[in-house]
Amino acid sequence: MSIKDPELADEILAHDYSRHLFFAPAHHLSGSPASHMRAKLANLPASEHAKHDAFHYDEAEVKAAVNKRKAALRKKHGKLPSLKEET
Numbered sequence: 001m002s003i004k005d006p007e008l009a010d011e012i013l014a015h016d017y018s019r020h021l022f023f024a025p026a027h028h029l030s031g032s033p034a035s036h037m038r039a040k041l042a043n044l045p046a047s048e049h050a051k052h053d054a055f056h057y058d059e060a061e062v063k064a065a066v067n068k069r070k071a072a073l074r075k076k077h078g079k080l081p082s083l084k085e086e087t
Contacts, residue, residue: 026034039049057065063086070083077083 026037028034036049042048067085070085074080074083
C-alpha cells in the first residue's frame with residue numbers, strides 16, 4: 001500500500017512507526033470476520049457488521065509470517081531484493 005498524502009507520509013516518518021498486519025480468516029471461531037464479509041458482500045450498513053474482534057501478534061510472530069511468505073515468493077520469482085528475509 002502506498003500513501004498518497006505526502007503530509008501524512010511525513011507525519012508517519014516523523015513519529016514512531018508501528019507495523020500492523022491485518023489478517024481476517026473467514027473461519028475464525030469468533031465469527032467476526034465471516035459476519036463482516038457477509039455484510040460487506042451484501043452491501044449492508046455498518047450496523048450489520050459491528051462486531052470487530054482483533055487478534056494481536058507480537059513482532060516475532062509477524063516477522064515469521066512475513067519471512068515464510070517471502071520464502072514462498074522467492075521460490076516462485078527468484079531472489080528479488082524486495083524478497084530479502086527480514087532479520
